[in-house]
Amino acid sequence: MSEHSLVIEHLNRTFASPAGPVHALSNIQLKVKQGEFVTLIGPSGCGKSTLLKIVGGLDTGYEGKAELNGRPITGPGIEKGVIFQEPRLFPWLTVEKNIAANLSLKNPAVRRRVDELIELVRLKGFEKAYPRELSGGMAQRVAIARALLRSPDVLLLDEPFGALDAFTRAHMQEVLLDIWQNNKTTMLFVTHDLDEAVFLGEKVVIMNPRPGHIREILPIDLPFPRSRTGASFQELRRLVLQAFEKGEEPALDLGAGI
């Protein structure tokens, strides 16, 4: 067995459209080790969500190879946890029931795990609240707890903190790193935000559009916990930015963290 949990080779994804075929992904090559934290960054429309959906098994219309733990990805499942840009909670269920979803809280093992996870994502006291009573950040933490309850091999996150303010976002990044360090879950994290990509990833995958392809994969050899203000952080940030400039593509969102 290889040390790679996720292996993607010669992956292509084409959508039919009235104006002709759209090459959303072209010849993607990506290997992710068990327990690795990989961030994906690139301008809008470069196929980040498409790639994540394929790995999550929600889009099976691809060509090429996409394997998780040596098996081709043919459909969604709890071993591939997905966190979407919006929390996507069931509005009629309370926080704890949203986390349990189709598992029964009457099962003592589930009950115990749910309580632990509520503690972990710092939502103690909100077990019985409905989604409408939660802030965006709290709702997203519920979504994270819901995925973690299933102990996934890989956690796929599609701009999960995109809608949050800078403070909440920084806090959520810490929460996520905590979870990752405790569980050693493989992470595939899509973001628009340069600082977020460098702050979280052990590897930053830089993508460019038309057709969506990987431009460069940059290792981030900084120990955790990282400091956003350190000289080496800024240097790596500059390197990622440079990789984009080589792509002569429209500037991506540098808004946060400057």
Place this chain on the structure above:
Amino acid sequence: MFPASTRNKTLQGGLHSSPQIRKARQRSVRLTNRWIGLLLPLTLLVVWQAAGSAELLNPILLPAPFDIWEEFRAMLLSGELLSNLGISTWRVLFGFLMGGGLGLAAGLWVGFSHKAERLLNPSLQMLRTLPHLAIAPLFILWFGFGEESKLLLIAKGSFFPLYINTFLGIRSVDNKLFDVARVLEFSRMQMIMKLILPASLPNILLGTRLSLGVAWIGLVVAEMMGSTSGIGFMINDARSMSLTTVMFVGIVVFAIVGKLSDSLVLLVERRLLRWRDSFQGEGGQ
């Protein structure tokens, strides 16, 4: 209603404009808004009674409110009103349960299965537009003047709102939540019980309310076409004997029980849909 003293105070508040006074005035305006709906009917009632007392009205055509009230009391004490109301309520309930139940079942089936939709929906949509009055004589011809024809007419009416709204509710479940359910490995049964049904519950409850409303309308038609009991019969019978006060009692009773049954469903809805936070209307709570 609020005491006159507060009203005076808030009126004075209109002259000064400190923030507290303005807020108090806003609150009293809101209170006024709530009661303002009673203003028109009350005025009408007073004018009506005054005109009746002054013998300006022909009591055969339009009896005064007080006479209607007296008739209501008399009918209540004799037991006539309650026995008719009992029969009517039983018919509505039974017809509604039958028609509404079938509507719910058909809506679920057609909602879940595209094949069932193609099979059933066109025919059902065609039947839907047939008016009660056109169907009633046929039902009477087939089933006679007995209970069957009445129950069937009520059932026919209450079938469609529940059918259509259940169908719509199921088809409008958010696709994004479907993706979540697939990722969480919901079984087919869990998809139905834990996603589709709760998500379409608001529509199903709306359908229930509409169905119940239509059931009362069907009842009136059924009881007026041919019957020897019930509120509808009571009205029709009173008409043939020119007992106008009795007719008015019947109409008022219909209005009240119709409103009551609607409020009952609304109450259930409030309980079941507590999780919802949709827009409740400007100035609503």
